[in-house]
Amino acid sequence: MPEFNIDKIRAAFPILSREIGNKPLVYLDSGATAQKPKAVIDRLTHFYEFENANIHRGVHYLSMNATTEYDEARETIAKAIGAPKVEEVIFTRGATESVNLVSNGLSETLVEGDEIVLTLMEHHANFVPWQILAEKKGLTLKFANVTDTGEIDMEHWKSLFSSKTKLATFTHVSNALGTINPVKEMTAFAKDKSDALVLIDGAQAVPHGKVNISDLGCDFYVFSGHKVFGPDGIGILWGRGELLNAFQPFQSGGDMIEHVSVSGTTFRQIPERFEAGTPNISGAIGLAAAFDYMENEVGWEAAEAHEQSILKYATERLSEIEGLHIRGTAPDKVGVISFTMDSAHPHDIGTILDTCGVAIRAGHHCAQPLMEHYKIAGTARASLAFYNNREDIDALITGLEKVQRFFG
Ligand code: PLP
Numbered sequence: 001m002p003e004f005n006i007d008k009i010r011a012a013f014p015i016l017s018r019e020i021g022n023k024p025l026v027y028l029d030s031g032a033t034a035q036k037p038k039a040v041i042d043r044l045t046h047f048y049e050f051e052n053a054n055i056h057r058g059v060h061y062l063s064m065n066a067t068t069e070y071d072e073a074r075e076t077i078a079k080a081i082g083a084p085k086v087e088e089v090i091f092t093r094g095a096t097e098s099v100n101l102v103s104n105g106l107s108e109t110l111v112e113g114d115e116i117v118l119t120l121m122e123h124h125a126n127f128v129p130w131q132i133l134a135e136k137k138g139l140t141l142k143f144a145n146v147t148d149t150g151e152i153d154m155e156h157w158k159s160l161f162s163s164k165t166k167l168a169t170f171t172h173v174s175n176a177l178g179t180i181n182p183v184k185e186m187t188a189f190a191k192d193k194s195d196a197l198v199l200i201d202g203a204q205a206v207p208h209g210k211v212n213i214s215d216l217g218c219d220f221y222v223f224s225g226h227k228v229f230g231p232d233g234i235g236i237l238w239g240r241g242e243l244l245n246a247f248q249p250f251q252s253g254g255d256m257i258e259h260v261s262v263s264g265t266t267f268r269q270i271p272e273r274f275e276a277g278t279p280n281i282s283g284a285i286g287l288a289a290a291f292d293y294m295e296n297e298v299g300w301e302a303a304e305a306h307e308q309s310i311l312k313y314a315t316e317r318l319s320e321i322e323g324l325h326i327r328g329t330a331p332d333k334v335g336v337i338s339f340t341m342d343s344a345h346p347h348d349i350g351t352i353l354d355t356c357g358v359a360i361r362a363g364h365h366c367a368q369p370l371m372e373h374y375k376i377a378g379t380a381r382a383s384l385a386f387y388n389n390r391e392d393i394d395a396l397i398t399g400l401e402k403v404q405r406f407f408g
Contacts, residue, residue, distance in 0.1 A: 004305075021355065029382075033227060034226065035229070048282065053065070054281070090275065094233070095223050106133070114137075115162060116134065116167045120144065121171060123365075145157075173334050175367065178333040199222070209301075224236075228294075234283030310392075323342035336384070343407040
């Protein structure tokens with residue numbers, strides 16, 4: 001493994017050397033989507049230049065080769081996330097589709113009066129599918145409060161469990177606050193107290209450090225490829241095989257069938273059961289390349305340590321700005337800094353920073369219930385990845401000083 005060298009790391013991300021309006025790009029929006037290293041871009045280009053073919057059932061070289069690459073991508077990802085069985089790793093379009101797949105599957109077994117325990121810090125992707133299911137099936141949703149520091153109120157969360165709790169679902173890391181939730185302990189509690197199924201939304205956790213799914217004890221874990229330095233349109237649902245194989249297919253068509261006749265159709269087991277139609281072949285291969293890059297070229301531990309040092313620096317610098325309030329101050333955080341300013345609306349902050357070449361996100365971050373809870377319309381959010389450096393933070397501070405001059 002090469003030593004972690006931030007200049008070399010940055011050079012591996014071509015987009016980081018571009019300018020926006022004659023200013024060097026300062027990319028602080030990795031929570032929305034992460035930038036891609038050349039290793040991933042080259043892998044995609046190579047696939048389309050030399051390897052492109054549809055998978056499965058092909059009798060020619062390219063098809064068989066693409067099938068092998070696709071299958072190997074699943075193996076690489078399974079190993080990278082500690083999935084106990086390769087076939088339990090399902091390729092989806094992203095975290096959103098993964099949650100929808102599970103809610104669709106559970107709609108067969110959940111009955112009126114059953115309860116689902118959620119938290120107020122969920123992204124809409126892990127909120128709305130359950131709300132729709134609850135309305136359809138007469139389920140009760142219970143939401144855990146969030147504290148002023150942006151942590152789940154554990155006493156409140158624990159009090160929501162009952163003998164009717166059939167599912168507990170929570171985010172591993174809050175996209176709006178950066179809080180890392182104690183998901184292993186939460187999973188153990190949900191199992192112990194209610195024998196509930198547990199789905200963890202890992203969309204914001206996987207990009208910030210190595211996740212070992214086997215160690216968590218959960219039943220389902222979801223994330224998106226584009227947030228973990230891979231392509232978009234590809235994501236993962238990991239789930240326990242016996243649960244997934246009991247679900248009705250989410251979509252039907254080619255590849256997921258065992259046998260079709262006019263009198264009826266039988267379906268395959270996982271993973272094909274949930275991969276109807278031509279999948280995102282290059283996306284799967286590109287996502288495996290992203291994990292390979294992180295494992296072999298960067299190192300998750302070094303990436304995490306670097307990101308934490310930039311987070312610390314950023315938190316210190318931002319705390320010096322008068323009238324700026326950081327939302328989400330949990331001791332256990334990834335590189336997400338959400339903030340409001342007395343002088344300016346989040347959208348104005350984002351627009352002025354853009355004139356400085358600084359890309360951040362402003363708004364409710366698809367976490368409207370959380371914003372409602374805090375009685376704010378939204379926040380400005382700078383979100384980091386391991387490729388950010390101190391100069392990025394200095395540029396952010398300079399931009400925020402401009403915001404203050406403009407509105408202060
Ligand atoms: N969960 C969390 C915590 C997220 O931050 C996001 C996206 O921002 C999602 C789920 C949905 O991811 P996607 O839009 O890639 O499906």
